[in-house]
Amino acid sequence: MERKDKELRGISNGVIGGYHKWLKSRVQGIAWLKKLEGLNGKEIEVSEESEEVQVLKAELEKTKVAKEKLKVLVTRVRKECDRMKDINMSTVDALE
16 A cells, blocks of 8 residues: 555655646636636625615624623623622631
8 A cells, every 4th residue: 555655646755746737627628617716806796685684684783782791791790709709718717
């Protein structure tokens, strides 16, 4: 298996040069690929959004705002919980 692997890589341990040439010639025959390459770097025109999409986007924004408010609230509650744990531990230590 090792010998076969060496033969495929060639002496310089690189990819077979003929493969690149073959691949290039195969790709040149594909018509849609050129069209795809022509679109690279250009913006594709997007049709106007429907009312439903606009409503969904507005709802998404409201949800994001609510999520951020909830994060703040959770952080505040965690800090208060940690503070109360510290007080509890201090009280337990003082009582012992």
